[in-house]
Amino acid sequence: MRRRLTGWPARLAPHLLFLIPELLIAAGPFVISSVARAGDRARFRMPDFFYGGQALIEGVMMRGRTTVAMSVRPPSGEIHTYSEPLPNALARGRWIKIPFARGVFVLYETLVLGTRMLMRSAAIAAEGEDIEIGRGTMIVSMIVSIGFAILIFFVAPLALSGLVHRSGGDLGANLAEGAIRLVIFVGYISLIGTFGEIRRVFAYHGAEHKAISAHEAQRPLTPDEVDRFSTAHTRCGTTFILIVVVISIVFFGFIPRSGVPLPLLILSRIALIPVIAAVAYELVRFGASHYGNPVVRAAYAPGLWLQALTTRPPDHSMLEVSIASLQSCLASDAGVAADAPATDAADGPDAAAASGDAAAHQDHA
Numbered sequence: 001m002r003r004r005l006t007g008w009p010a011r012l013a014p015h016l017l018f019l020i021p022e023l024l025i026a027a028g029p030f031v032i033s034s035v036a037r038a039g040d041r042a043r044f045r046m047p048d049f050f051y052g053g054q055a056l057i058e059g060v061m062m063r064g065r066t067t068v069a070m071s072v073r074p075p076s077g078e079i080h081t082y083s084e085p086l087p088n089a090l091a092r093g094r095w096i097k098i099p100f101a102r103g104v105f106v107l108y109e110t111l112v113l114g115t116r117m118l119m120r121s122a123a124i125a126a127e128g129e130d131i132e133i134g135r136g137t138m139i140v141s142m143i144v145s146i147g148f149a150i151l152i153f154f155v156a157p158l159a160l161s162g163l164v165h166r167s168g169g170d171l172g173a174n175l176a177e178g179a180i181r182l183v184i185f186v187g188y189i190s191l192i193g194t195f196g197e198i199r200r201v202f203a204y205h206g207a208e209h210k211a212i213s214a215h216e217a218q219r220p221l222t223p224d225e226v227d228r229f230s231t232a233h234t235r236c237g238t239t240f241i242l243i244v245v246v247i248s249i250v251f252f253g254f255i256p257r258s259g260v261p262l263p264l265l266i267l268s269r270i271a272l273i274p275v276i277a278a279v280a281y282e283l284v285r286f287g288a289s290h291y292g293n294p295v296v297r298a299a300y301a302p303g304l305w306l307q308a309l310t311t312r313p314p315d316h317s318m319l320e321v322s323i324a325s326l327q328s329c330l331a332s333d334a335g336v337a338a339d340a341p342a343t344d345a346a347d348g349p350d351a352a353a354a355s356g357d358a359a360a361h362q363d364h365a
Contacts, residue, residue: 029053029212029235030106030284031063050235050288051212051329053322054114055205057197058125060322061117062208064329068113071325072121073317074128079324082120082130083332103281104274110237115142152188154269157181159262170257178249185245189238189309199312206231207314207322209307215326223319231311232304235288239303243280251276 031052053062059072063086071081095101116133119141123131161177192198213229214221248269255268290296314322 029209029233029288030237030240030281051215051326052235053208053212053325054110054117054237055201055208056118056121057201058204058321059121060204060208060211060325061114061121062212062322062325062329063109063113065333067329067332068117069325069328069332070117070121071321071328072124073321074124075126076128079321080124080128080130081324081328083328099282100278103278106281107274107277111142112138150266150270152184153181155266157184158265158269162262171253173257174249174253174255177252178245181248182245185241186306186309189306193309202310203312203314204318204322206311207318208325209233209236209311210314210319211322211326215330221323221327223316223323226319226323227314227316231313232307234291234300234304235284236303236307236310238307238310239287239300240280240284242303242306243283244276247279247283248272248276 029050029052031050049065051062051064053060055061056070056072058074059070061068061070066086067083068086069081069083071079073079096105115138119133119137120130123129157177157180160180161173164173164176193202207226209231210226210229211221213233214226217229219225219228251272252269255265257265287296287300291300
């Protein structure tokens, strides 16, 4: 019988208030399971599946074709790796292949699956043992964190932009709301990055990016080789959130504000979150498959710059953890990949994008 663990809540506590934003920020390259085609002519070869993951407490989660793996280093020093099948809806669900609808599933996966893995990693990192996360614990944790995220990222910008609405009208207020949301977002990640616990999560975030970039570049998964790659990645959750912030200005701009009570305006923002997330995910996919285009590179550059705040250079022990998690997924997916049809074409001008954006972000310093 598994003994009752009591020390892990203290390890998790610094993350609870920031849970939802932290999960999205620390989400690594989003999973992409198909590649666009450019007519019948292959311009370059591109993998038909991009792995993704997320930084945890003293660990890394990786998501493969059919499994999700979590590797964590407990106080004893060895690496503990756990693997489980993906829920059927995420592994083989019909909706996951439908444009825009799949973005909502990705958001669900990041929040629900990520919350559970983060809690489990807290127990392993604190006491060296895994735990079963009860539904009640999950629900309470997510309600608290979602409420906090709505308060600082939606209610606060909306309320503050009301000061501009008095003189600038709807357009000025909506632009001000977007600008305030962006400032709050950048200030928020700058602030939490100063906390010791979260700073280590950001270092594992960098380790996760490096491992996936090395795999996409078809390089050996060793700490020395993986460490040559950048901590930035185009499909990162940080880039995703930045896209959400930017396109939310457009979506919210269609909602009139004059004479509308504040509670209804808040509800309108919350109701549009799934729609905005779905569009943002499609833009992330577009950027990954067209990253060889100079215009696309320029458009996604701010997201890469912003990752300087949400990643830290990992040490070799962190790289070993991210490699262990990715190798677990690769081993589970070996048979699936062998049976999958090859995909040879995608839009883009050069073979440098053939491995996503991995080679483009390799460090040679």
